[in-house]
Amino acid sequence: MGFAMLQPWVSKHAAENIWVVTPDAASLRGLQEKEGVRHVAYPNTLPSDVKPDVIVFAVKPQILEEVIAEYTAYRHSLFLSVAAGKKLDVYERKLSPAARIVRVMPNLPAKVGEAATLLVGNSQVTMVDIKNTETLLGMLGTTAWLKDESLMDAATALSGCGPAYFYLLSDILGELGHEMGLPKDLSTALAKQTMIGSAGLWKQDMLPAHTMHQNIAVKGGLTEAALQELTQNDALKALMRKALVAASERGKKLSD
Numbered sequence: 560m561g562f563a564m565l566q567p568w569v570s571k572h573a574a575e576n577i578w579v580v581t582p583d584a585a586s587l588r589g590l591q592e593k594e595g596v597r598h599v600a601y602p603n604t605l606p607s608d609v610k611p612d613v614i615v616f617a618v619k620p621q622i623l624e625e626v627i628a629e630y631t632a633y634r635h636s637l638f639l640s641v642a643a644g645k646k647l648d649v650y651e652r653k654l655s656p657a658a659r660i661v662r663v664m665p666n667l668p669a670k671v672g673e674a675a676t677l678l679v680g681n682s683q684v685t686m687v688d689i690k691n692t693e694t695l696l697g698m699l700g701t702t703a704w705l706k707d708e709s710l711m712d713a714a715t716a717l718s719g720c721g722p723a724y725f726y727l728l729s730d731i732l733g734e735l736g737h738e739m740g741l742p743k744d745l746s747t748a749l750a751k752q753t754m755i756g757s758a759g760l761w762k763q764d765m766l767p768a769h770t771m772h773q774n775i776a777v778k779g780g781l782t783e784a785a786l787q788e789l790t791q792n793d794a795l796k797a798l799m800r801k802a803l804v805a806a807s808e809r810g811k812k813l814s815d
């Protein structure tokens with residue numbers, strides 16, 4: 560996720576200087592050779608004159624607390640974190656109650672400037688912080704603020720995890736096409752291009768999702784027959800509800 564955000568920030572010159580702190584230099588995929596991007600393995604090797612306007616945490620939730628504890632000296636920075644499930648009070652406890660913190664939930668399409676990002680800030684966040692956060696995250700796609708932090712797990716289950724649901728669907732369609740006799744490669748390619756094409760068309764038409772699928776489901780046609788199966792007794796909806804609830808519950812567990 561860190562790389563997905565870093566790449567557009569570098570290409571769009573989001574900052575004069577970007578320091579990436581990660582023990583895993585390979586994850587930068589050569590970006591440290593670009594102008595303005597520097598890398599260190601650990602925060603204690605950052606030069607003492609580095610005073611970042613913004614610090615972004617993009618590590619696994621399991622190690623987040625030990626990582627943030629290393630940044631308590633940066634009293635003037637705005638902290639952004641993409642860690643799923645970790646509540647604002649965790650950061651306040653580890654950094655300082657006065658720290659300005661925004662939880663950010665982007666998704667992987669950030670890499671291609673198509674992220675759907677949710678934001679929620681603590682009470683210390685200023686109007687300038689809000690503007691700067693929107694500028695940075697706006698470089699990755701769309702942004703929206705949540706007033707109620709408790710909605711973050713539901714939002715994460717939907718948009719943070721969401722790309723995986725669509726890829727899984729494409730995967731299943733590819734397998735089923737093969738099962739119905741299509742050569743495997745062709746079936747996989749059809750499933751992939753159908754998803755890419757549907758997204759592209761939707762981007763152009765911008766009609767509600769319901770209208771988009773109903774426009775294809777001509778009365779008495781093949782699509783109508785398929786959609787009837789998927790929507791009968793809310794079968795697909797019930798399954799997706801279970802998936803979103805499971806993701807949201809996992810988010811809650813991580814925050815505990």
Ligand SMILES: NC(=O)c1ccc[n+]([C@@H]2O[C@H](COP(=O)([O-])OP(=O)(O)OC[C@H]3O[C@@H](n4cnc5c(N)ncnc54)[C@H](OP(=O)(O)O)[C@@H]3O)[C@@H](O)[C@H]2O)c1
Nearest residue numbers: 560561580581583586617618619620641642643665666719
């Ligand atoms: N993946 C998504 O779609 C997605 C979407 C929204 C939010 N998020 C959030 O993004 C965060 C990162 O997830 P991810 O899937 O990108 O995980 P990831 O692929 O494991 O990336 C985490 C990176 O942090 C590095 N790292 C480990 N210890 C570090 C330290 N002490 N200081 C700095 N960097 C360190 C890891 O290096 P090593 O590999 O060497 O350990 C790895 O390169 C998570 O909190 C997740 O909740 C992810």
